[in-house]
Amino acid sequence: MQWFEFDSAPAAAAALAEAVSSALATVIRERGEAVLAVSGGRSPVAFLQRLAQSDLDWSRLTVTLVDERLVPEDHADSNAALVRQHLLTGAASAARFLPLAIVPADATASLAAARAAYRQPDVTVLGMGDDGHTASLFPDAAELAAGLALPSDERLIAVTPPAAPHQRLSMTLAALLASGRLFLAIQGETKRRVFEQARQAVDDALPISHVLHHTEVPLDVYWAS
Numbered sequence: 126m127q128w129f130e131f132d133s134a135p136a137a138a139a140a141l142a143e144a145v146s147s148a149l150a151t152v153i154r155e156r157g158e159a160v161l162a163v164s165g166g167r168s169p170v171a172f173l174q175r176l177a178q179s180d181l182d183w184s185r186l187t188v189t190l191v192d193e194r195l196v197p198e199d200h201a202d203s204n205a206a207l208v209r210q211h212l213l214t215g216a217a218s219a220a221r222f223l224p225l226a227i228v229p230a231d232a233t234a235s236l237a238a239a240r241a242a243y244r245q246p247d248v249t250v251l252g253m254g255d256d257g258h259t260a261s262l263f264p265d266a267a268e269l270a271a272g273l274a275l276p277s278d279e280r281l282i283a284v285t286p287p288a289a290p291h292q293r294l295s296m297t298l299a300a301l302l303a304s305g306r307l308f309l310a311i312q313g314e315t316k317r318r319v320f321e322q323a324r325q326a327v328d329d330a331l332p333i334s335h336v337l338h339h340t341e342v343p344l345d346v347y348w349a350s
């Protein structure tokens with residue numbers, strides 16, 4: 126694991142965009158195409174905007190989400206809308222986008238469609254909540270054990286968060302660990318403390334701890350104060 130720290134969120138976003146872009150360019154060079162999975166929430170906006178400016182062959186890129194709320198794309202909480210608005214603009218609009226909330230009102234139908242269209246990400250950018258969730262692997266969710274099971278062929282699951290809005294679809298831990306590269310973007314002292322606690326031991330109460338304790342996938346952590 127590598128830790129990178131910055132004294133401002135824009136500086137962290139710029140450095141993360143450069144690192145992700147370079148990881149994607151390497152995969153495109155080697156394989157002719159690449160798959161990127163990004164997180165939603167509020168904090169990725171600056172990163173997505175910086176990444177959209179990258180000099181990549183966007184037509185060789187597929188973009189998807191590590192998790193999605195089961196809401197229509199015109200809902201303020203839609204991660205797909207966030208990606209369309211801040212990443213898939215200008216040259217980056219040539220990328221192919223794989224949404225997850227394909228039938229927003231129907232979790233079972235969305236899950237089946239998203240599983241059928243699933244492409245394993247080469248590069249995955251995670252966030253983390255103050256409660257230690259990552260993707261939509263929430264502490265105390267009934268589906269958490271299925272989301273953390275290893276080994277598992279399950280790449281996507283439906284999750285009802287006990288304390289956050291909207292039913293979700295989420296990549297599983299098995300899917301996250303099958304990514305070629307993992308990045309984690311976090312900001313602020315509270316998240317730093319949660320991160321440090323999660324580093325101490327694997328603990329279902331902090332689902333991110335499961336990601337931190339697997340060393341087979343290179344993980345780069347970008348923290349801004």
Ligand SMILES: O=C(O)[C@H](O)[C@@H](O)[C@H](O)[C@H](O)COP(=O)(O)O
Pocket residue numbers: 164165166167168169191192193194204251252253254258259260261
């Ligand atoms: O759609 C989501 O909710 C996310 O993908 C989620 O896992 C997010 O990364 C964290 O909740 C942190 O969100 P912030 O970075 O906005 O605090």
